[in-house]
Amino acid sequence: MSKKAIITLVAVAATITLALEPGETELEHNGWFRYTNSATDWQITKPAVSRFTLERGYLRFSHQWAPIFFTKMTVDIFSSDKYPEGATIRLKEAYADLGLPFIKEFNLTAGLQKHYFGLIYSWDYTHPDKSLADDQGVCASADYGLTVNGFLPAGLGELQLGIYNGEGYKYAGKYLNTSPEFLANLRLTPLAGLMVGASVFTNARDQAHYKNDRKGRDNTNTYFLNADTTNINRLAFAPMAKLSFGPVSILGEYIGYNYIRSYTYYQLNRDSANNIVDSTLVEKNKKYQFSGLDLLPVITLPGRKVEIYGRFSLWNRSEQSGDTMAFNKDKSFVRYGAGFNYHFIRREKGKPGLEFQFAWLRTQTKNEETKPADIFMAQIRFEWNSVIKKPEL
Amino acid sequence: MKKLLITLTVLATLLFGVEIMVKGSDTMLNLTQRLAESFSAVQPDVTVSVTGGGSGVGINALINQEVPLANASRAIKSKEISQARANGVNPVEIVIALDGLSVIVNGKNPVNQLTVEQIGAIYRGEITNWNQVGGPNKKIVLYGRQPNSGTFVFFREEVVKGEYSANMRQMNGNAQIVEGVKADEGGIGYVGLGYIKHIEGIKPLAVARKPQEKFISPADEAAVKSGAYPLTRPLYQYTNGKPKGAVREFILFELSEKGQEIIAQEGFVPVTQNYIERNNQILQ
Numbered sequence: 001m002s003k004k005a006i007i008t009l010v011a012v013a014a015t016i017t018l019a020l021e022p023g024e025t026e027l028e029h030n031g032w033f034r035y036t037n038s039a040t041d042w043q044i045t046k047p048a049v050s051r052f053t054l055e056r057g058y059l060r061f062s063h064q065w066a067p068i069f070f071t072k073m074t075v076d077i078f079s080s081d082k083y084p085e086g087a088t089i090r091l092k093e094a095y096a097d098l099g100l101p102f103i104k105e106f107n108l109t110a111g112l113q114k115h116y117f118g119l120i121y122s123w124d125y126t127h128p129d130k131s132l133a134d135d136q137g138v139c140a141s142a143d144y145g146l147t148v149n150g151f152l153p154a155g156l157g158e159l160q161l162g163i164y165n166g167e168g169y170k171y172a173g174k175y176l177n178t179s180p181e182f183l184a185n186l187r188l189t190p191l192a193g194l195m196v197g198a199s200v201f202t203n204a205r206d207q208a209h210y211k212n213d214r215k216g217r218d219n220t221n222t223y224f225l226n227a228d229t230t231n232i233n234r235l236a237f238a239p240m241a242k243l244s245f246g247p248v249s250i251l252g253e254y255i256g257y258n259y260i261r262s263y264t265y266y267q268l269n270r271d272s273a274n275n276i277v278d279s280t281l282v283e284k285n286k287k288y289q290f291s292g293l294d295l296l297p298v299i300t301l302p303g304r305k306v307e308i309y310g311r312f313s314l315w316n317r318s319e320q321s322g323d324t325m326a327f328n329k330d331k332s333f334v335r336y337g338a339g340f341n342y343h344f345i346r347r348e349k350g351k352p353g354l355e356f357q358f359a360w361l362r363t364q365t366k367n368e369e370t371k372p373a374d375i376f377m378a379q380i381r382f383e384w385n386s387v388i389k390k391p392e393l
Numbered sequence: 394m395k396k397l398l399i400t401l402t403v404l405a406t407l408l409f410g411v412e413i414m415v416k417g418s419d420t421m422l423n424l425t426q427r428l429a430e431s432f433s434a435v436q437p438d439v440t441v442s443v444t445g446g447g448s449g450v451g452i453n454a455l456i457n458q459e460v461p462l463a464n465a466s467r468a469i470k471s472k473e474i475s476q477a478r479a480n481g482v483n484p485v486e487i488v489i490a491l492d493g494l495s496v497i498v499n500g501k502n503p504v505n506q507l508t509v510e511q512i513g514a515i516y517r518g519e520i521t522n523w524n525q526v527g528g529p530n531k532k533i534v535l536y537g538r539q540p541n542s543g544t545f546v547f548f549r550e551e552v553v554k555g556e557y558s559a560n561m562r563q564m565n566g567n568a569q570i571v572e573g574v575k576a577d578e579g580g581i582g583y584v585g586l587g588y589i590k591h592i593e594g595i596k597p598l599a600v601a602r603k604p605q606e607k608f609i610s611p612a613d614e615a616a617v618k619s620g621a622y623p624l625t626r627p628l629y630q631y632t633n634g635k636p637k638g639a640v641r642e643f644i645l646f647e648l649s650e651k652g653q654e655i656i657a658q659e660g661f662v663p664v665t666q667n668y669i670e671r672n673n674q675i676l677q
Contacts, residue, residue: 155471247458
C-alpha cells in the first residue's frame, strides 16, 4: 500500500474518531403476514399448500454516529417449522457505512449488506414474490463484503463495486472458501422515465458445501466421501431497464448465468465375490447454463392507493450431458400472473406504512406433460419505525 | 371528521377549481403560504395547499408524484435526481427568492458578531462558552434543525464543515428555534431571514468570512443580494418537467412584481437578475 493511501486512511480514521458522538438510533419493524395457497392447475380446493405464516419479520437497528457514519443491523424473525419454537431468526444485514469524504454521495460499506446484483438489489416487493434471479438462487440478496457505492453527478445514475464472500448471507465459517466474488453494478438515468443498467459478478469458486455436500453411498459402487461439490467459474450478467411514464412503469431484466459443478467421489472396486478391494478417486465437472427474463409492469392508480401489476418470467436451464448441453425441460419454465396492492397508509421513509397485497402466479414447466402450478398469495405488509433521540450530554 | 374534510375539499375542488399541493422546506412554509393566499385572491379558482416537513420530504413527495411542486432550501442531490428520473419524474429548478441564513442569539447576549469559523467551532462543540468569543461566562446552548431539513444540510456544508455537536438540540422548525433562543440566554440558533423580522427577544449576528473582513448583518438586503453576506442561499421550487397550467401560473405570480414584494415583506430577498434570466428560460 502506498504512503499516500496510508496517510489518507489514517486521516479518514482520525476524522471519524474525532467526530464520533452518540447520535440518533432508529428501530424499525417490517412484517409480512401471508396466506399462501398452492395448487395444480386451478384446483384451489385441493391445494398442496394452504397456510398462514409470518413470511418476513425484519427488525432493523441503526445508529447514526455522525452524518457520514452509521451502523446497521437487521435480523429476520419469521415462521419456520425447522425448530420446535415455530420460528427462526436470520441475520440479514450487519454493516458499517462511511460517507467518502472526497467523493460526494459515495459510501464505503463493510459487513453483511445488500448484494448489488440486478433486480435482486432494487426489488422493493411491489410484487410479493421474489425477483426471478433471487428465486432461482443466482445469488443471495445479501452477502458479507466490502463495497463502494454511490450516485453519479447530475443525477446520471448509480454505481456499485464490491467484493463479497460469494456464498451468500446464509453461509459463514467453515462453509466459506478463500475465493471472493467480484461485482459491478451500473444504473444510468439519462432521461426522466428511463433507467438502464447492468450487473455482473464473477466468482472463481463457490464452496456451496452445505448445499451440495453428498455423503454416503449413492449406489453400490459409488461412495461420496465428504464429496467436494463446489461451483467453479461462476459468472452472472444481468442487463436491466425500467421505463416509467406517468402512472405506468415496466421493470425488466435479462439474466445470464453459468457455472461448472465440480465434484469428487470414490468409485468402489469389487472382486468377483463382490467384496470391496479398493477405491478410485474420481473427479468430475459438469457445466450448467441458465438464462431468464423477468418483467414487472405496474399501473399506479390516481391517489397512489392502488397498484395493479402483471408478471412474466422465463427460465431456461441446460446441463452438460457428455459433450453437449442438454435442455432440462423439467426445470425450465414460463411463469406469469397478476396482482394488486392496496395501501392503507403509503410507506414513506421514517413513517409507518400498511398495505394489502394479492398476487397470483402460474408456473408451467417446459415439460408439457406436467400440469401448471398456481400459487396465490394474500398478505398484509406493515412497517413502523421509531427514532430514539440522541442523549443530551 | 378528517375524512369528511378531505372529501369536502376534493368535492369543492372538483366543483369549483384546481388544487395545487406544495410540500417541503419549513423555512419557506410561511412565505409560500402567504404567496398562496395572495395568489388565490387573484385566481380564486385555484387553491394552493402548502405543507412543511423539510426539503427532503418535499423532494421525496415530488419524486413519488404526490405533489406537483416541492419547496427546498437546498439544491436537489444527484441521488434524488436519479431516483426521480427512474420514476419518470424530471425535476426542474426555479429560484423564487434569496435567503440570508441568520445566526441568532438571545437579545440579552452582548455578542454582536462572529466569523464563520467561530460559528462552525461553536456548532462542532469546540467552543462551548460565550466567554471564548468575547461574551459572558455562560454555557453555549445549540439550537438547530433535523437532518431532513435543507437548512440543516446547508448550514453543515457551509458553516459547520464537519459534524454537528451531539449536544445540539434538533428542533422541528425555524419557529421552534426562535422560541428556544428567545427563552435561553445562552442559546444560539440559525433560521431563515423570514423568521427574524419583527421578533423581539432575539438578535441576528453580523457574520464575516474571516476575522479581518467586514462583518455583515443578514438584514443588509444589498449584501444578501450581492452574495457579500456569507450565508446567502437561494430558495428553490422543483416541478416535474417545465411547469404547466396552474402550477406555472402560481410560479409566475411568485416571480411577478407583486410576488417579489410579498417575498420582501416576509423578510426574504427578491431574486437577482441572473436568477430571473435562468427562471425565464425555464418558464418560456
